[in-house]
Amino acid sequence: MSSSDEDVGVQTELDRRGREAAAALRRSIDTLVVDDANDAPVPPGPAVISLGQPTGDGGRRGARRWSLAAAAVAVVAAVGGAVALLASGDDGQAVRSRGPVDHLLPGPLPAGFEPVHAINIPDPAAMEFGFDIAIYGDPDTDDPWTATLAIAHLVADEELLGGPPSNGELVTVAGHDAWLRESEGIGGAWTGQGWEVEWQVDDGRLIVSGAVSREEILAAAEAASTEPAIDPSGLPDGYTELARGPFVDTMLFTSLFEGNIDEFGLGSDDGPGLAVTYADPSNRDAVRTAVVVAQHPGPTSAVDLLHLSFPDAEETTVRGHHAVIGRSSEPPGSAGAEGVVAVQWAEPDGQVVTVVGFGVAEYDVLRVAQGLRPASTDEIAALREERAVAAPRQFADLPEGQVVVATGESQTGQWRIVADAGSHENVGALTIDRMWGAIASTSSTTGDRVEPPLDLGADISDGTIVVWGVLWVDAASVTAEGPGGAPIELDTHEVEGWSHPVVADSLPIDHFDQGADVVIVARDADGREVARNSTVLGSGG
Amino acid sequence: VSGVAGAEPVEPPGERRAPGGAAAAESFDAFARRQRRPLVAFAWTLTGDLGAAEDLAQDALQAAWQAWDKVGSLDSPGAWVRRAVANRGAGHARRAGREHRALARLAGRPARAVELEPADHQFWAAVRSLPERQAQAVALFYLEDCSVAEIAEVLGCAPGTVKVHLHRGRHALAEALGLRVPERTGTGEEEHQ
Numbered sequence: 006m007s008s009s010d011e012d013v014g015v016q017t018e019l020d021r022r023g024r025e026a027a028a029a030l031r032r033s034i035d036t037l038v039v040d041d042a043n044d045a046p047v048p049p050g051p052a053v054i055s056l057g058q059p060t061g062d063g064g065r066r067g068a069r070r071w072s073l074a075a076a077a078v079a080v081v082a083a084v085g086g087a088v089a090l091l092a093s094g095d096d097g098q099a100v101r102s103r104g105p106v107d108h109l110l111p112g113p114l115p116a117g118f119e120p121v122h123a124i125n126i127p128d129p130a131a132m133e134f135g136f137d138i139a140i141y142g143d144p145d146t147d148d149p150w151t152a153t154l155a156i157a158h159l160v161a162d163e164e165l166l167g168g169p170p171s172n173g174e175l176v177t178v179a180g181h182d183a184w185l186r187e188s189e190g191i192g193g194a195w196t197g198q199g200w201e202v203e204w205q206v207d208d209g210r211l212i213v214s215g216a217v218s219r220e221e222i223l224a225a226a227e228a229a230s231t232e233p234a235i236d237p238s239g240l241p242d243g244y245t246e247l248a249r250g251p252f253v254d255t256m257l258f259t260s261l262f263e264g265n266i267d268e269f270g271l272g273s274d275d276g277p278g279l280a281v282t283y284a285d286p287s288n289r290d291a292v293r294t295a296v297v298v299a300q301h302p303g304p305t306s307a308v309d310l311l312h313l314s315f316p317d318a319e320e321t322t323v324r325g326h327h328a329v330i331g332r333s334s335e336p337p338g339s340a341g342a343e344g345v346v347a348v349q350w351a352e353p354d355g356q357v358v359t360v361v362g363f364g365v366a367e368y369d370v371l372r373v374a375q376g377l378r379p380a381s382t383d384e385i386a387a388l389r390e391e392r393a394v395a396a397p398r399q400f401a402d403l404p405e406g407q408v409v410v411a412t413g414e415s416q417t418g419q420w421r422i423v424a425d426a427g428s429h430e431n432v433g434a435l436t437i438d439r440m441w442g443a444i445a446s447t448s449s450t451t452g453d454r455v456e457p458p459l460d461l462g463a464d465i466s467d468g469t470i471v472v473w474g475v476l477w478v479d480a481a482s483v484t485a486e487g488p489g490g491a492p493i494e495l496d497t498h499e500v501e502g503w504s505h506p507v508v509a510d511s512l513p514i515d516h517f518d519q520g521a522d523v524v525i526v527a528r529d530a531d532g533r534e535v536a537r538n539s540t541v542l543g544s545g546g
Numbered sequence: 547v548s549g550v551a552g553a554e555p556v557e558p559p560g561e562r563r564a565p566g567g568a569a570a571a572e573s574f575d576a577f578a579r580r581q582r583r584p585l586v587a588f589a590w591t592l593t594g595d596l597g598a599a600e601d602l603a604q605d606a607l608q609a610a611w612q613a614w615d616k617v618g619s620l621d622s623p624g625a626w627v628r629r630a631v632a633n634r635g636a637g638h639a640r641r642a643g644r645e646h647r648a649l650a651r652l653a654g655r656p657a658r659a660v661e662l663e664p665a666d667h668q669f670w671a672a673v674r675s676l677p678e679r680q681a682q683a684v685a686l687f688y689l690e691d692c693s694v695a696e697i698a699e700v701l702g703c704a705p706g707t708v709k710v711h712l713h714r715g716r717h718a719l720a721e722a723l724g725l726r727v728p729e730r731t732g733t734g735e736e737e738h739q
Contacts, residue, residue, distance in 0.1 A: 015726045019716060022723065023688035026662070026669035030689065033660045034587045037596060324601075375601065378608075 107354055108279055108385045111298060112376030115369045117285035118296065122443035123392035126278025126301045135160030135209075136252045138310065139233050143243040150312045154215030154225055154244060157252070158233040160208050170203045170210065178204055178226045185223070188214050202226040217241055250307025250357075277302050278356075281388060282395070282443040283373075289401040294343075294364035295444040296373050303357035311349045311359075323374050326350040332367070346370045363444055395443035410435070410498045411509035415469035417441045422473045422509040424500045435474070435507065441467035451475075459483075459527055459536040465514060470542070472525065473509040478536045480527035483508050485542065489518030495525070574614045578607050581624055584690065589631050591670055591685035596660055606630035625699045632682045632701060672722040673715075680715030683708055687716075 138157045142149035159166065173186030183204035200222035201214035211233065213226045221241050228239020237245075278301025284293050308329055312318045315331020322328055328350035347361040348371060358377070362370035380388075400421060403409065410422040418441025425434050440446040447466055451474065461474035476483065476497060484492040495510035508525075517523050523542035527535050582603055589599035606627040610617045617623050662670070673681050673688075679701065686692040686700060694712070698705045720726040 015720050016716070018725050019720050019723070020688075022665070022669050022725075026666040027689045029662050029666045030587055030590065030660065030670065031583075033662060034583050034590065037660065038583050038586050038600065 107352075107356070108380045109298070109300060109358065109377040110281075110380040110384060110388075111283065111296075111373045112378055114283055114373060115285075115294075115296065115365060117287065118283045119286065120281055120388055120392045121284045121286055121295075122282040122395040123388050124280050125276030125389070126280055126299065127276035137233055137250070138252045139235070139249040140247045140310070140313070141215075141235060141240055141244045142247045143241075144245060144247065145243060149247055150316070150318070152216040153247065154217055154221075154235065154240065155213070156225075156229050156233040156235050157210075157212045157214070158206075158231050159210040159212065161210075163205070163209075166210060169205060173203075176202070176223065178202060178223070179229075181205070183226065185219070206231050246306075248306055248309035248312070250304050250310055252310060252313075279385065279389070281392070284444060286396065289399050291400070291438050291440055291446040291448050292364060293398070293440070293444045293446065295362075296365055296370060297361045297363070298358070298373065298377070299361070300356050300358040302355055303351065304355070305351040307357055308349055308351050311347065315347065321348065323348060323350045323371070324377075326352070328374075330367075330371075343367070348374050398440045400438060400440065408500065410500055410507050411473075411496065413469075413471065413511045415439070415441055415467035415471075415511070418445070418467050420464070420469070420471045420511065422471075422498075422507065424503070424507065426500060426502055435462075437462065437464050437471060437473055439464060439466055439471065459508075459525060459538040461508060461525055461538050461541045463541045468514050469511050470514055471509075471511045472541065473507065474538075474541075475503075476506050476508050476527060476536075478527060479529065480535050481530040483525060483527045485512055485517075485523055485525055487517035487523035487542070488521045490516040574611055574618065577618070577623060578611070581627060582607065584624075585627060585631060587689060588628060588685060590660055591673055591689055592631070592681060594671065594674055602631050622696075622699060625696065628686070628700045629702060669719075669723065672719050675722060676715050676718055679703075680711045680718070683711040684715040684719060687712060 136157065136159055138155060141154040141156075142152060146152070163169065170184045173184035176183050176185045181204050183202050185200065185202050188199045188201035199214065199216040200219055201212055202222055202225075203210060203212045204226075208231075211229055211231060213222060213229050213235070215222055215225065217225070225235050225239045225241075228236035230236070234246075278299065280297060280299035282295050282297045284295035288294065305327070308327060311329040311331050315329075315333055318329050318331035320327065321330045328348055330346070330348040332347075333345045343362065343364045343366050345361065345363055346365065346367045347359060349357060349359045351357050358374075360370055360374040360377075362373075395417065398418065400419070403423060406425065406427045407423050408426050410424045412419065412421040414420075418439065420437060420439040423436045423438060425436075434451065436448060436450040438446070438448045445467070447464055449462070449464065451460070451462055458477035459474070460477070461472055463473075464471045472485065472495060480497075483495045483497060485495060486492045493510075493512050493516065495508050495512075497506040497508050499506050522539070525538040525541065527537070529535050585603035585606060586596075586599045589602040590596060593599050593602065609630050610623065610627050617626050620626055673684050675681075676684060682701060683697050686697045690696075692700070694705045694708045697712070698708045701708065701711075717726070
């Protein structure tokens with residue numbers, strides 16, 4: 006056989022293999038790629054696709070949140086404002102000046118999911134509170150986030166910040182009085198004790214905090230500026246900037262503040278950001294699984310700030326963009342076995358997008374993230390209008406052997422006290438279920454006896470205090486009493502088969518003076534006190 | 547020169563089904579539905595990962611939609627979207643593939659995969675092992691039965707360049723598949739040592 010004949014034979018065989026492989030591939034693709042929503046043309050809108058960030062609420066929020074964030078929450082709550090914070094770009098320019106945000110909507114969602122709640126993330130410029138932060142660490146270590154150094158610039162009136170800083174050791178930083186104290190750290194990734202220094206600046210506070218030594222934190226504070234930044238001369242060896250941006254805790258708008266939308270004015274104005282909660286409306290479980298998609302203007306450098314909320318966060322890629330993914334199962338059971346999964350990244354148009362799953366498989370969270378598409382203005386307007394307030398949720402039916410003792414309403418939700426009728430009215434026999442907003446819920450069962458004979462529990466959520474427990478003494482009335490408001494008589498209820506009644510009632514969270522000691526008093530028919538509980542609603546309780 | 551003789555007719559990038567103005571008159575909706583599977587298949591030949599291929603195809607179609615006024619009026623909108631896939635490069639595709647596999651692994655679920663006979667998998671794996679442009683040219687040649695001119699239009703290069711890519715690519719492919727004894731390289735001195 007000649008070389009030429011051999012070549013022809015090889016090419017013929019190659020072409021045969023190629024034809025067969027091509028045909029097989031086409032058949033397989035035809036089978037796998039179905040005609041679904043993805044086949045539809047991309048809807049009108051800008052060519053942007055992105056994802057966003059998270060953390061939990063009072064019930065779902067990861068326990069290891071950092072102190073500055075907590076401080077910010079407290080400040081914001083005090084203000085009655087929201088938490089979106091000043092947005093500084095990498096170059097220090099205001100990110101919000103880039104123009105309107107291009108909103109995104111999910112493609113495929115988990116089965117049964119649909120929008121159940123939508124709120125605006127307000128423009129920081131419209132608020133009187135800002136929270137910019139820069140994080141430093143050693144990028145050459147295995148996990149730079151285990152020993153970070155942070156500088157935070159809180160911008161707010163001194164009154165809002167609760168007066169001048171005063172706790173800790175008075176030191177001098179760059180010629181100014183400052184307060185030095187030990188700190189449990191910034192973010193849960195810290196592995197040891199750290200330090201923080203706080204001092205006043207013209208427009209608010211500077212706080213330098215880090216998992217470093219006392220000497221190192223003071224050196225960093227000396228080199229700090231309100232940019233905020235720490236000059237390299239004040240950084241430990243090897244440290245460089247890891248992340249920077251406004252600390253916008255998206256979950257504050259989706260979970261923690263559920264039920265407080267009106268109170269904080271989050272649902273009223275047209276903010277540049279948007280947080281939409283998707284869930285199955287027919288899901289009557291107290292812990293409703295959900296996916297939240299939130300986006301707001303922000304720099305790329307802010308993406309890694311997700312590490313502050315999720316100690317074990319990892320880098321990943323979403324739609325070709327650098328992203329950070331975090332997972333949390335804390336507090337246990339709050340979001341079911343799947344826990345909380347959050348992925349965050351920045352889009353080229355200057356917005357940070359966060360997708361958070363509560364009790365949703367990580368695969369589904371990432372699938373939602375990958376499938377985001379640009380939305381039209383009309384779509385977003387309709388979403389905001391129709392879903393500004395989450396529809397009331399319904400409790401699931403009780404299993405056999407349990408009975409509802411009492412029910413009531415909170416600001417946006419409801420509560421119920423459930424008795425296990427088959428057991429005695431002792432420890433573990435009463436459970437409180439609460440649900441409000443789109444996904445928020447709590448559930449707890451009476452635990453160890455603390456203050457007999459009036460053992461009570463209290464749950465404070467959604468603008469309402471629910472008090473419940475077994476009344477172990479003969480009493481004609483039970484009242485909540487405290488400064489700033491008239492006594493409130495609490496209802497008692499009989500449970501079939503139980504020898505003692507159950508106290509179960511609610512009162513508005515602001516009925517008595519904030520922070521005041523409130524006592525629960527049981528009295529007999531003659532008005533004589535027969536039992537008292539001073540801990541459950543005490544100021545230290 | 548046209549694609550391999552005997553290949554099943556598919557949706558060629560040159561829009562033979564709707565040449566010229568006919569393509570321009572086509573709605574994006576119809577275009578996207580007709581092109582999606584071939585695009586996914588083409589992207590899969592370059593990535594070997596179905597999820598990444600679907601993403602690449604969707605991104606290309608989205609880009610086409612955003613410029614549909616221009617793309618829709620081209621003689622070959624199909625070539626345009628294939629170029630959009632090809633231009634993302636093998637590196638991007640590989641990263642996307644890893645990303646999808648990682649997602650599937652994290653979720654504890656098997657990644658969706660194209661099911662082929664081992665010989666067919668071997669063929670496409672060999673294509674992916676080629677240099678990027680050769681792989682693209684060979685994939686279009688076999689998968690889409692493209693002519694040299696059509697491949698040149700997709701890849702944005704001269705027909706002569708495509709011929710070189712195809713020649714070298716097919717030659718290397720034959721060697722990789724064991725159809726041809728690899729040619730010796732080097733000085734030959736090694737054999738004498």
